[in-house]
Amino acid sequence: MSATPTLVARAGTFFHRYANPGRFLKLGARLQPWLTWPALLFTLAGLGWGLFFSPADWQQGDSVRIMYVHVPAAMLASAGYAGLAVCAVLSLVWRHPLADLAAVEIGPVGACITALCLATGSLWGKPMWGTWWVWDARLTSVLVLFFLYLGHIALIRAFDDPQRGYRAAAILALAGAVDLPIIKFSVQWWNTLHQPDSITLTGAPTMSSSMLWPLALSTLGFSLGFAAIVLARTRAAVMESRIRSLLSSPRRRGSNAAGDAA
Amino acid sequence: MTHLPYILASYGLAAVIALTLSVGAAVRLKKARTRLAALERPTDRTTGATPSL
Amino acid sequence: MTRKTRRLWLVLACVACLGAAAALMLKAFSSDIVFFVTPSQVAASAPPPDRTVRLGGMVVAGSVKREKQGETPIARFDVTDGQAAVTVRYEGILPDLFREGQSVVAVGTMHKDGFVASEVLAKHDETYMPKEVAEALKKSGKWDPRFGPPPSAASWNSMTVQDAKKDLAPAGAPSGAPTAPPTSPASN
Known part of the structure; x- marks a missing residue:
């Protein structure tokens, strides 16, 4: 216990190095192309491979190609929410201003990717299972995740005082993180219509490598793309907050009206 | 029976969402950048021009 | 601090x-x-005939009987979880993935003479392999999809379509030895 304050403090200093908006913007601008272009390359390569060159499945036929969209989207839906939870801890414990801005920006992107996961799951379920939707544990827990995202988006923008919105949304993000292990293990804990994971940490993937490679490629591409979009949005948000503070600073009051009129 | 429509709909949806998000982010970033640049550059001109404050 | x-x-x-x-x-x-109950649970305590349940299990090989009553196809098959089997009767078109050995979830009610399904959902497993690889596994006798899940993934997941085709072309398959390591138990 005696060691924790220094550890907490040291972690705080580390996180706050990048709380400086100028430093973040500089670093972000340098990082952006390294995320954007590989993301585009890997996503197109992975999806192209999956759509045109990977083999059809022995029982699902060509419908298995939906996997190359659905699985990366599902992984990112969870990973994005885990990102929200990390931001929430940074925000609640260290009052990190960038974590709040990042949380505002992760929300809509994560909600979109979760919607993509649900929609492609439906499009996959109809021809394969014979139904668009069932209320099994996996599908329901992902739907709950989608609503958690929507709640976060609404809550973080709901207050006139943004700080209160950040606090409330951070608490929601942390509480909602309980859903993540439920999603992950739902297919092992309960009977579900959804099949168990093909790729596990412990065993060999029950998937032909000729399908695993394009899947890995598109997962990498999707992840980089998610990061690139969140980074771009967070950079824009930092710039916008700087614009707001510039416009509202008393020194600039005179040009404020002119700027608004333009 | 082919399931092509389902496959195409999935990929199309992915493309639409990816395109919307990335173009939106790019436009927003560009707008913010030009606005910030415009605000930060003429600082010395406006401070000289507005003696009333 | x-x-x-x-x-x-x-x-x-x-x-x-x-x-x-x-x-x-x-x-x-x-x-x-739990999304479905298993045949052994149903056998242990049958749900009342007015309650809709979902019955999940594997279609027993050789148990599928299809007939036609006018226009509507009627299918009869046994669903098992390895311990008990329940006969299911279904009127309508079965999903594409339905086959013997496939896992299915039948939605319906339990009657004295069996389970009457109003809907049959196919449940596919987490095994993804190209058709050719599945054919090669079947041909080499390592796996019969009607009787259970495929052998351990490590024995086939690096097999390519080309390897599988090589295995399939000569019936004795003397050439493709290194690609398909002889896994000892073709366990299910």
């Missing part, structure tokens, strides 16, 4: 409490979260 530490502990405590609460709740409701 100490305030931050206290906040960290507070956050951790809240997350732990919430996690525990959720875990307890899930444990309490776990029988309701």
Whole structure:
């Protein structure tokens, strides 16, 4: 216990190095192309491979190609929410201003990717299972995740005082993180219509490598793309907050009206 | 029976969402950048021009 | 400094409490979260005929009987979980994935003479392999999809379509030896 304050403090200093908006913007601008272009390359390569060159499945036929969209989207839906939870801890414990801005920006992107996961799951379920939707544990827990995202988006923008919105949304993000292990293990804990994971940490993937490679490629591409979009949005948000503070600073009051009129 | 429509709909949806998000982010970033640049550059001109404050 | 530490502990405590609460709740409701019941559960205590249940299990090989009553196809098949089997009767078109050995979920009611399904959903497993590889596994006798899941993934997941075709072309398959290692138990 005696060691924790220094550890907490040291972690705080580390996180706050990048709380400086100028430093973040500089670093972000340098990082952006390294995320954007590989993301585009890997996503197109992975999806192209999956759509045109990977083999059809022995029982699902060509419908298995939906996997190359659905699985990366599902992984990112969870990973994005885990990102929200990390931001929430940074925000609640260290009052990190960038974590709040990042949380505002992760929300809509994560909600979109979760919607993509649900929609492609439906499009996959109809021809394969014979139904668009069932209320099994996996599908329901992902739907709950989608609503958690929507709640976060609404809550973080709901207050006139943004700080209160950040606090409330951070608490929601942390509480909602309980859903993540439920999603992950739902297919092992309960009977579900959804099949168990093909790729596990412990065993060999029950998937032909000729399908695993394009899947890995598109997962990498999707992840980089998610990061690139969140980074771009967070950079824009930092710039916008700087614009707001510039416009509202008393020194600039005179040009404020002119700027608004333009 | 082919399931092509389902496959195409999935990929199309992915493309639409990816395109919307990335173009939106790019436009927003560009707008913010030009606005910030415009605000930060003429600082010395406006401070000289507005003696009333 | 100490305030931050206290906040960290507070956050951790809240997350732990919430996690525990959720875990307890899930444990309490776990029988309701289950999407389907198994044939042995049905055999042990049959649900009342007015209650809709979902019955999940594997279609027993050789048990599928299809007939036609006018226009509507009628299928009869046994669903098993390895311990008990229940006969299912279904009127309508079965999903594409339906086959012997496939896992299915039948939605319907339990009657004296068997289960009457109003809907049959196919449940595919987590095995993804090209058609050719599946053919090669079947041909080499390592796997019959009608009787259970494929052999351990490590024995086939690096097999390419070309390897599989090589295995398939000569019936004795003398050439493709290195690609398909002889896994000892073709276990199911």
